[in-house]
Amino acid sequence: MQETTSEPEQAQPEAGLRDRKKEAKRAAIIAAAQAEFIAHGFAEARLARVAAQAGVAKGTLYLYFDSKEALFDAVLRGALPLIFAPPVAPDPGTPPQVAFRRRLRAAIADMQASGRDKLALIVLSESAQFPGLARIYLEAILEPLFELVRDYARSSGVARLEPLTRYPQLLLAPMLAATMWNRLMTERPPLDLPEMLETHLTLVLGPPEGEPAGVTG
Template identity: 35%
Template structure:
């Protein structure tokens, strides 16, 4: 799965203004990324409701007015953070899954491991905990996340399971429910990391990589129509 984030919003233009210096142009082009990084930090640290756009602008080193040139509201800023860090990557991930040469068992292991490396172990995983905590108070935010992250992610998982069924590796199972067998360990790790794990880092007493490996083994033993080959290493994709 390619780890490139989604494209940044275009820098606002100033009609009729003289040409800026190369340094100023580079600074202007960098601002959307700086704002998104600052917003991700604050949304994960404080939540959606408690984060103020003034704080985001200050952390990015710009004025609130500059922030609003790129993002007209806090909700639109949050949407841009989600698209840049998660939703905007789905097309590339879908293409990589489509080109995967190994078995469906190997693909499932690979996707779990890569998901942890590129999302779960990063600050972006805190977005999931934020949604779980605040969705009830912000239905538009919840609907956006369901449409652009949850629904698309579920479809990718469905495709992996369908691939395994079509090849005869996986037994027939109700996909509407089976996708949650894959999602549940991911949600557990993300919510733990951004709740108890923040205060007591070693409280779980397990490494995320080993946890994922055991979960995948358990999942495959339930899905597969024949014994599952042991991986060479739990921590190697």
């Protein structure tokens, strides 16, 4: 139990090193798999490509994951925590509407940048094969967003917005639709997601206030 002096902590750091390496490899595999699933969907994803991309042998995948499905599962779960980590500290002082809009913008940008929107699509279309997963995944993604919307609609005190507490989807749907659009309509100029979002929010919620203010006002 005593501390080793010169060559400190033999077991601990060595195991730590091992574990760190394992964890790094695990992460590499998940990253490679995520790219593969995003590029080809579940059924057409090839574990050989995942292994090659991750720089390991095919068999090595099975040291970390029991099966292709388990790997898919891990990719999804791995993506989950990233989805709604508050992107910027809540910054007290900003009016709620501004914070709300920032939050939505960040969520959109993150989905787009990470490619997780494509994962969501895959889960959607292959939900027949992964029934439980679809529920978990979508709940983990959507429920927090819904709560965000409901909170805002309630706290805003605007009567017109009351329906959003029942159908928070209404506010979020265009983001989903637009993100799909951009992923699919690669031959066209992409939609300007932030602007479109702003437009939609203005359409539904009214013009923004408190923010740097674009127009004169």
